[in-house]
Amino acid sequence: MGVRTWIDSWPVYRQLKGTDPLGRGAAAKSARSARLTPRTASADRVVKSVCPYCAVGCGQNVYVEGGRVTQIEGDPDSPVSRGRLCPKGSASLQLTTGDAREHYVLHRRPYGTEWQRLDLDRAMDMIADRVIEARRAGWQWEVDRARTRRTLGFASLGGATLDNEENYLIKKLFTALGAIQIENQARI
Incomplete structure (x- = not known):
């Protein structure tokens, strides 16, 4: 990599000499980040939903690919949350696909001391x-x-x-x- 190529790839140089003087767009992108695609790009469909964590009722867009939920984001069309989610709502993808999700019920018999899976x-x-x-x-x-x-x-x-x-x-x-x-x- 020559010196000129290295300087041209430097974000500060791109910011000062390019069309992005505030460094919010192309100047801030690396070559690797320019090749990335959003997790929502491959979704077959988007389902509107409501966050399950509290009574506020923030809107969510649930991205589904092949019948499986791949991403959950805030719904910009929601008058309640206007596309924003709190940390709990942002992590709600784990409710559907997380490794910690339980697929059984724990039951303890009356006067019992041990939990059993049902x-x-x-x-x-x-x-x-x-x-x-x-x-x-x-x-x-x-x-x-x-x-x-x-x-x-x-x-x-x-x-x-x-x-x-x-x-x-x-x-x-x-x-x-x-x-x-x-x-x-x-x-x-």
Whole structure:
């Protein structure tokens, strides 16, 4: 590499002599960074979503390639976040593809001291059985001779990341099951 070639490749020289005097574009690029392509360039489609971490509801663009999530970024069209994400939202790709993601449920039996792994289907069956039993054991047809048709055997406490549609469905489900203690953490 000659001296002239070396000087021409020097970012400060390119910044002063080129069309990028503030050093925000071409002057700041190295040859290697000029060859790089964005992680989102190979995506088949972009799916609009909402960040799952808090009640703010920042918009996200989820980039999907071959049926697999490859990148998650802030949605510039979102009136809430205008394309910005906090550190938690920026790391939400790990929810779908991270090595630490669990694909099973940990369960500790009553009075047990050890956790055991259960597959999701088994865990869902256990939850359904317990809801049915709690409903059966705590069902009240009437209270003080007033018809109630309810149960105090279980309750629902929703999280702050649930959107309106999810809250609506949860309210409908628990009301149909006879529960009257239905609340959302976002209002507490």
